[in-house]
Amino acid sequence: MTDRIRVALVDDQALFRTGIRMLVSSQPDLEFVGEAGDGVEGISLAASAKPDVILMDIRMPVLDGIDATARIVQARAAGAESPRILVLTTFDLDEAAARAIRAGASGFVLKDADPEFLLAAIRTVHAGTSVIAASATKELFQQFGSRSAAAAPPPEFGELTQREREIFLLAAAGRSNSEIAAQEFVSEATVKTHISRILAKLGLRDRVQLVVYAYENRLTD
Template identity: 75%
Template sequence: MTARIRVALVDDQALFRAGIRMLVGSQPDLEFAGEAGNGQDAVALATAARPDVILMDIRMPVKDGIQATAEIIAAAEAGGSTPPRILVLTTFDLDEAAARAIRAGASGFVLKDADPEFLLAAIRTVHAGTAVIAASATRDLLQQFRAREPVAEPAAFAQLTVRERDIFRLAARGLSNAEIATGAFLSEATVKTHISRILAKLALRDRVQLVVFAFEHRLTD
């Protein structure tokens, strides 16, 4: 029997926590691993419960979700263990906090009022190793980046080959490996290798960070 995905929740609203606890507990492949009401308690929870996925609110007392995310991932890596996947919970009045959470190591973000089915799918998706960004949140986020003054091309981007730059821009548009392979006349294995090299050269954790990096530095339309 496949082990259930252990899910923890960090949010300062008790009623919201109760709802998510019931939702997660209703799923045969998920297990509720604990909850916390602020970022400081979240760090302790991650160490004690060792969840696979953490649903993390951004704005909380004592310590916010961004700092908690960074500390949880740093502690796991320092101890030689695999960090939990962290899925940030945001609201419609999105600011750059979501982008900062991604840079801190979160695997994606979803809106707090998302449909239960979408949230459950997002949990399973990030646990499988794929990043998730809520579509409407992405639009708000990218509009903020576009409103900024032009920025200089980052030095690290110059390390990419011409082919890697092409694949970077396709990945930044949200294309899958299969779609990139078809458009660039490459095998999926080759695309996957290029993506891995791009992430390494730019010191990015995953494709979500790649998307944020691309729009933050105006490297894609």
């Protein structure tokens, strides 16, 4: 039997925490290891409970989820063990979710998402893949991008080959590796290689940051 995925929750709404705790605890492959009501408590929880995944609200008292995410990720960069962070957001949030991703979150889901989607997102980020709430992606990043003035592509984007640019745009549009492989008539392994090179050239951590980068720089519709 494989080890269960250790999950923690940081949110200032007690009733919401109760619901998530019950949901996570109902799953045989997940273990709920703690909860906190603000970002400062969340940082302490990350260090003490050592969860694999933290569900992190954005708007909280004392310290918000963006700054808490950044501090937890900085601890990981310094060599400490730290979890992957899945941001909980709403339709009212736009730039905040993008800022959380830039701070190091592995993705975001809507707070009113179906329970099955949230559970799948937890398992997905634990496996090393980023998650973006598909129903919110276009609206969120279009709102964010609409406030940015049109400009020439960043210099590092010019370092991508033509094929890398094609795959970049497909990935930014939310296509999976298998979908990109089918459209470009290459293997999934080839797509993974291209994605890795694209991320390295652009200085990005993962595909979620790639999506943010594309919308920030008006590189996709």
